[in-house]
Amino acid sequence: MNEMQPEAKSRILIVDDTPANIQALTAILKEHNYQISVATNGRQALQVLEKIRPDLVLMDIMMPEMDGYEACRQIKASPLWRDLPIIFLSAKTEIEDIVRGFELGAVDYVSKPFNAHELLARVRTHLTIDRLNKENMRLLLNVLPAPIADKLKRQSGIIADRFDDVSVLFADIADFTPMSAKLSPGELVGLLNRVFSLFDRLVEEHGLEKIKTIGDAYMVAGSLPEPKADHLDRMVRLAMAMQRTVAETSAEVGGMRLRIGIHVGSVVAGVIGIRKFIYDVWGDTVNTASRLESHGVPGRIQVSEEVFRRIQGWCRCEPRGGVDVKGKGPMNLYLIDDGLNHEGHEVHEGSEG
Numbered sequence: 001m002n003e004m005q006p007e008a009k010s011r012i013l014i015v016d017d018t019p020a021n022i023q024a025l026t027a028i029l030k031e032h033n034y035q036i037s038v039a040t041n042g043r044q045a046l047q048v049l050e051k052i053r054p055d056l057v058l059m060d061i062m063m064p065e066m067d068g069y070e071a072c073r074q075i076k077a078s079p080l081w082r083d084l085p086i087i088f089l090s091a092k093t094e095i096e097d098i099v100r101g102f103e104l105g106a107v108d109y110v111s112k113p114f115n116a117h118e119l120l121a122r123v124r125t126h127l128t129i130d131r132l133n134k135e136n137m138r139l140l141l142n143v144l145p146a147p148i149a150d151k152l153k154r155q156s157g158i159i160a161d162r163f164d165d166v167s168v169l170f171a172d173i174a175d176f177t178p179m180s181a182k183l184s185p186g187e188l189v190g191l192l193n194r195v196f197s198l199f200d201r202l203v204e205e206h207g208l209e210k211i212k213t214i215g216d217a218y219m220v221a222g223s224l225p226e227p228k229a230d231h232l233d234r235m236v237r238l239a240m241a242m243q244r245t246v247a248e249t250s251a252e253v254g255g256m257r258l259r260i261g262i263h264v265g266s267v268v269a270g271v272i273g274i275r276k277f278i279y280d281v282w283g284d285t286v287n288t289a290s291r292l293e294s295h296g297v298p299g300r301i302q303v304s305e306e307v308f309r310r311i312q313g314w315c316r317c318e319p320r321g322g323v324d325v326k327g328k329g330p331m332n333l334y335l336i337d338d339g340l341n342h343e344g345h346e347v348h349e350g351s352e353g
Helices: 002-007 019-030 042-049 068-077 095-103 116-141 146-154 176-181 185-205 231-248 284-294 305-311
Strands: 011-015 035-039 056-059 086-090 108-111 160-173 209-214 217-222 258-272 278-282 301-303 317-325 329-336
Touching (some): 019 116, 035 042, 042 068, 068 086, 086 095, 086 116, 095 108, 116 146, 185 217, 217 231, 231 301, 231 305, 258 305, 284 301, 301 305
Parallel strands (some): 056 086, 258 301
Antiparallel strands (some): 160 258, 258 278, 301 329, 317 329
């Protein structure tokens, strides 16, 4: 019985124009705890797909209005449905018919009249493969942006692109080394997990891309792998939200303060490695953003002159003047007024900062 448990909620769409076939298939599948939906031709099957999401389709070929081949072609052409497993169940048993079915994207081909045990075995196999593929994809999305994960599944070779306008943020915990010396390993990892999990949610809410964590540093990029015209505004608002979150949870996170640096420019991004691979970003823009963070002020958001020029219409900044930045020389840098007094309190209208 335990072996059947994963199948209990699997829904199968039967597409067949013969009532006797539908009745037989429904009886066999329901006996094994499958949920059943029915369509009597390809066009109706497409309409059913708009209302429910089956886990597998059993598709006849010879049907009125739209045959199974055309229905399969349209299903596989849709980004929403292209991974849906389709098994052709047909009396057409010529080799060219079978080959055509596979070329259209079907995962299997069962001849009529079918053997119930064979059909169940094939259904169970393809549902298991589909579940494993979805789990693999879920794990992949934990380390790669969705468009990159999809590209990695569908093409071989190096994945790398140049992006001309990308915002990059680095955040670092000020005085982390002495702080970590006071904590046990479990407390230290628990603290970083607490803070970075909050940041992960904020990054997702702002429609940006977390790139990686490096020790106590946290890196985010905007406008990749898919361009966003307002990425820099999103990034600045993310930085403000990160500072506010740390201030609001100051007691819980040991009174920590963040240094944040933001720069904007061109980068190269791609996937590196064959084991434990990551989606990473390179270029002078990345190096500069990292330097802005390391030369920053605890509790503040530091930005380059290019960032300042693009946000000054809506965001208040104070100039730091020329700062000698390692590897870059003197740079005109700015600190964003993020609404905090930088000792962990929000500044309200009419209060003193």
